Amino acid sequence: MPAITDRDVVRALRPFVRATGPLLDTLRDVDLLGLRDRTVEEGADRTRLERVWDRLARVTVPGTRAWAEADVTARDDFWLDRVGHVVSLIAALPGIGGALADRLPLQSTLGTAGQGLLLSALAGEHGFTSTEDRVRLLAHVLFHRDVDPTPVEADEDRRTEDLTADLKGRSTIKGIGRTLWKLARVLWALEGELDKRPRGRFYHQALGMLPVVGVVGDYFGERSALKRVRSAAYAWFAAESATQ
Numbered sequence: 001m002p003a004i005t006d007r008d009v010v011r012a013l014r015p016f017v018r019a020t021g022p023l024l025d026t027l028r029d030v031d032l033l034g035l036r037d038r039t040v041e042e043g044a045d046r047t048r049l050e051r052v053w054d055r056l057a058r059v060t061v062p063g064t065r066a067w068a069e070a071d072v073t074a075r076d077d078f079w080l081d082r083v084g085h086v087v088s089l090i091a092a093l094p095g096i097g098g099a100l101a102d103r104l105p106l107q108s109t110l111g112t113a114g115q116g117l118l119l120s121a122l123a124g125e126h127g128f129t130s131t132e133d134r135v136r137l138l139a140h141v142l143f144h145r146d147v148d149p150t151p152v153e154a155d156e157d158r159r160t161e162d163l164t165a166d167l168k169g170r171s172t173i174k175g176i177g178r179t180l181w182k183l184a185r186v187l188w189a190l191e192g193e194l195d196k197r198p199r200g201r202f203y204h205q206a207l208g209m210l211p212v213v214g215v216v217g218d219y220f221g222e223r224s225a226l227k228r229v230r231s232a233a234y235a236w237f238a239a240e241s242a243t244q
Helices: 006-029 048-057 065-069 072-097 106-125 131-143 156-163 173-196 202-208 214-243
Strands: none
Touching: 006 106, 006 131, 006 156, 006 173, 072 106, 072 214, 106 131, 106 173, 106 214, 131 173, 131 214, 156 173
């Protein structure tokens, strides 16, 4: 297999990053039942239903008033804890097959896609919103490469449009799930690089070698890896801010 070059990495990451923008915007900008602009009030005259809505508005998730008022750390915690649980579970599911599944790139591909999604979300919260910045971030954290993020393909717009087609006019779980799968397939071309991504501890990997229960080890391994992703991202944000 030919060696994967920096341009190959950029060719895969640019449509991935451009597609994660609409996906993350769908998650971040959703207005859950009108809770984002709800004014939370106090008083004994509040009805039970009104108090329920007030409690919901205080939950720090996208679409609530608490989210709109949350600081960057709280939002980062949401992406790591809430979204991280979902992407970790998806990446761990192939672990049911134990060591046999580890011979296939599916888990690494799904895990890398989930880590890339988290990195894009964190970048947005820290003010790194351009495609070029996010491509450099993902290449640095996931593949230990410092790349030139400029476009390398003329059909990039079409590829991005194809990746986000399932999000048009809707924000259903089904649409988001299909988009995640498409994003993972984009990274499949980087199979030789996927094992460079942050991984779980050695004991997570050892448990992941066992059939059936391997999914448990893989899940906790993916959760551990996401914490490393966050730390690496913070180091990159600090380094980039220091040079600006």
